[in-house]
Amino acid sequence: MDSDIVMVDEKGKRADGREADELRPMKIEAGVLPNADGSAYLEIGKNKVLAAVYGPRECHPRHLQDPTKAIVQCKYNMQSYSVGDRKRPGPDRRSVEISKIISEALESVILTELFPRASIDVYIEIMQANAGTRCAGLSAASVALADAGIPMRDLVPSVAVGKADGKLLLDLNKEEDNFGEADLPLAIIPKTDEVVLLQMDGHMTKEEFDAAMKMGVAACHQIYEMQRDALRRRYSVTEEEEVEE
Amino acid sequence: MSRSVVSEIRRNHINELLRKGARMDGRGPLDIREISVETGVIDTAEGSARVRYGDTEVLAGVKMAIGTPFPDTPDKGVLTTSMELIPMAHPDFESGPPGGDAIELARVVDRGIRESGMVDVGKLCISPGEEVWMCFLDIYAINYDGNLFDAAALALVAALKTATVPASNFDKGEDFPLPITCLPVTVTVAKIENTLIVDPTFDEEMVSSARLTVTSDENGDIRAMQKGKSGSFTVDEISEIVDLAREKGEGIRKIIG
Numbered sequence: 246m247d248s249d250i251v252m253v254d255e256k257g258k259r260a261d262g263r264e265a266d267e268l269r270p271m272k273i274e275a276g277v278l279p280n281a282d283g284s285a286y287l288e289i290g291k292n293k294v295l296a297a298v299y300g301p302r303e304c305h306p307r308h309l310q311d312p313t314k315a316i317v318q319c320k321y322n323m324q325s326y327s328v329g330d331r332k333r334p335g336p337d338r339r340s341v342e343i344s345k346i347i348s349e350a351l352e353s354v355i356l357t358e359l360f361p362r363a364s365i366d367v368y369i370e371i372m373q374a375n376a377g378t379r380c381a382g383l384s385a386a387s388v389a390l391a392d393a394g395i396p397m398r399d400l401v402p403s404v405a406v407g408k409a410d411g412k413l414l415l416d417l418n419k420e421e422d423n424f425g426e427a428d429l430p431l432a433i434i435p436k437t438d439e440v441v442l443l444q445m446d447g448h449m450t451k452e453e454f455d456a457a458m459k460m461g462v463a464a465c466h467q468i469y470e471m472q473r474d475a476l477r478r479r480y481s482v483t484e485e486e487e488v489e490e
Numbered sequence: 491m492s493r494s495v496v497s498e499i500r501r502n503h504i505n506e507l508l509r510k511g512a513r514m515d516g517r518g519p520l521d522i523r524e525i526s527v528e529t530g531v532i533d534t535a536e537g538s539a540r541v542r543y544g545d546t547e548v549l550a551g552v553k554m555a556i557g558t559p560f561p562d563t564p565d566k567g568v569l570t571t572s573m574e575l576i577p578m579a580h581p582d583f584e585s586g587p588p589g590g591d592a593i594e595l596a597r598v599v600d601r602g603i604r605e606s607g608m609v610d611v612g613k614l615c616i617s618p619g620e621e622v623w624m625c626f627l628d629i630y631a632i633n634y635d636g637n638l639f640d641a642a643a644l645a646l647v648a649a650l651k652t653a654t655v656p657a658s659n660f661d662k663g664e665d666f667p668l669p670i671t672c673l674p675v676t677v678t679v680a681k682i683e684n685t686l687i688v689d690p691t692f693d694e695e696m697v698s699s700a701r702l703t704v705t706s707d708e709n710g711d712i713r714a715m716q717k718g719k720s721g722s723f724t725v726d727e728i729s730e731i732v733d734l735a736r737e738k739g740e741g742i743r744k745i746i747g
Contacts, residue, residue: 278633279545280580291533295632297578305584320585322576325628326535326551334574334628335587368578370630372549373532 252410252421259414259421266415266460268404268467273385273475275392281368283393285475287385290418291375296385298393301363315360319348319367321382327374343379344369350383350403350432350442356396365395376422380404380430383442388472392479402468403432403442406457408449413457415464429454431461435469438462494582496696504697508685515544515691522689522738527644527745529652537653537668541645543689545635547579550627550645552653552668556616556660557624567614567623571600573642579631580692594718599629599643599676601714602705606674609650613669616662623655625668636691639703639716640742643676648746673746674713675739678703679731681721686731688738702728704735708743712736 253259263269269290278284281297288294304310309318321344325334336344351367367389369382380403387401407417408427417425427447433440449457496504507513517523523544532538535551559566573596575583588596603609614623627650629642653668680690680698690698699721705714712732717723723731 278547278578279635280633281578293532295578299577299581302581320577322585324549324551324574324630325572325626326532326538326553328534331553331555331626331628334572336585366577368576370576370578370632373534375534 252414252424253412261418265412266464268416268464269418271468271471273388273471275388275475275479281389281393283389283391283395285385285388285392287381287388289377289381289384289416291373292371292378292381293373294378294381294385295370295372296382296389297368297370298365298386298389298395299368300365300393301360301395302366304362304364309364310362312361314357315355315363315365317348317352317355317357317365317367319344319351319369319386321347321369321371321379323371323374323378327371343382346442346444347379347383347386350401351386351390353439353441354387354398354401354434355390356398359396365390375419376417377405377430380432383432384468384472388475391476399434399436400469400472401432401441402435402465402472403430404461404464404468405430406461406464408447408453408457413453413460415460427453429457429461431458431465433462433465435466494692494696496693500693501697504694505683508682508687513687514693519685519687520734520738522742523691525644525742525745527648529648535649536656537649537651539645539648539652540632541641541648543637543641544691545633546637546641547632548629548638548641548645549632550629550642550649552649553626553628554653554656555624555626556621556662558620559615559618559622563611564619565612565615565622567609567611567625569600569604569609569611569625569627571596571603571627571629571646573599573629573631573638575631575634575638580634583631583634594716595638595642596629598639598703598714598716599646600627601716602643602674602676603627603646603650606705606707606713607671608647608674610669610671614655634692636693636695637678637689639678640676640689643674643705644742644746647673647675651746672707673743674705674707675742676703676705676714677735677738677742679734681723681727686727686734688734702731704732706736706739710736710740
């Protein structure tokens with residue numbers, strides 16, 4: 246039934262005009278929420294994501310405290326109007342799982358041993374979803390952590406590589422995802438190319454997987470540059486400001 | 491809105507300034523912070539708006555679906571309002587199901603919309619007793635610096651005003667604008683010592699003894715009210731607040747007009 250839907254045309258272009266290894270247009274802004282210790286707003290394609298960081302602060306509930314290091318508690322939440330059919334507000338099994346893997350990915354770069362017994366709370370709100378929200382959320386969250394001044398080894402860019410129409414495609418959008426044959430979200434530490442988040446569902450050969458990883462890691466480095474740029478824009482001092490001081 | 495405390499020094503400072511008719515952010519007692527309204531910010535919603543009152547920021551989205559009407563109103567669409575005080579918005583907000591504050595906010599905002607008849611629910615009937623449009627009105631606090639009542643109400647009114655009924659998605663003919671009859675506007679006044687202030691910030695809310703939220707329509711008629719906190723108002727104060735809400739409401743209505 247879906248055979249008449251063309252994911253990639255004869256020139257290798259996708260329905261939205263992108264090349265197979267091209268990211269959707271992306272925008273990151275750091276420091277967007279006054280109350281949070283750090284925050285970031287990220288758009289990639291039609292995804293709109295906010296991330297906020299509170300902490301290091303006292304850990305609630307207390308029994309989660311670790312006397313040797315801070316714990317990282319991420320809450321990923323899809324807002325009710327972010328998807329086609331309204332999502333009931335509140336956590337579901339999917340968001341609990343995503344929150345957990347994002348917490349773990351972030352913990353791998355944060356110098357948690359500097360803040361024993363504390364909690365670093367990361368909130369990711371998906372305002373508008375169009376496939377790839379967990380990666381968008383994680384990319385935004387690591388910028389928010391840096392904006393909060395939390396000591397980290399590096400930022401954590403994240404992207405998914407998918408397979409549709411038998412071809413590997415970077416950063417699937419919703420339409421592609423609906424007919425996708427595989428999905429491989431990943432996140433790396435760019436300085437070392439260590440992989441800190443990896444999931445996969447669908448069907449890929451070993452060769453396809455190797456190629457997909459390569460494509461994903463390269464794209465993560467592109468996102469990394471945009472993350473760094475967002476932080477530079479937030480913290481650079483213009484000449485006028487220098488004169489004032 | 492519970493765990494925070496305002497230091498004695500700050501409390502005294504707020505009180506002393508108000509005795510001289512001034513506020514910490516430079517406003518007079520009856521001034522509203524700068525308001526900004528952006529509509530159509532969420533493509534996946536039928537209508538949406540992002541509203542800022544100074545540092546207070548809220549996001550409202552309208553989603554619609556087809557459902558069965560309530561037995562006592564078989565020919566009317568259904569409105570359901572919810573408010574989420576997500577932990578992103580303030581250090582005191584915790585994740586979990588809505589608590590008392592969030593439920594009160596949702597219900598007060600809902601009352602303003604419902605009682606004013608802003609949404610013409612009679613036009614949201616597809617087949618009496620069987621199919622009507624259900625409107626889910628969801629509001630998220632994004633950054634909390636006081637006066638969520640007014641920001642949430644304005645965001646929702648702006649979202650509804652620009653909403654489209656997605657009839658074609660449900661094979662119910664062509665899309666059409668959500669039928670709107672009026673624009674109710676909500677204004678909250680707080681009382682600190684014996685001074686009335688409009689649009690309180692977070693610190694001012696903490697110091698205030700009572701608040702009164704008033705929703706009025708284009709004719710200056712009152713459509714909903716809610717008094718909050720443990721302090722009290724005199725009858726004269728209430729009358730003054732109602733007049734203030736009508737006057738300030740008119741100015742705010744022009745922003746979304």
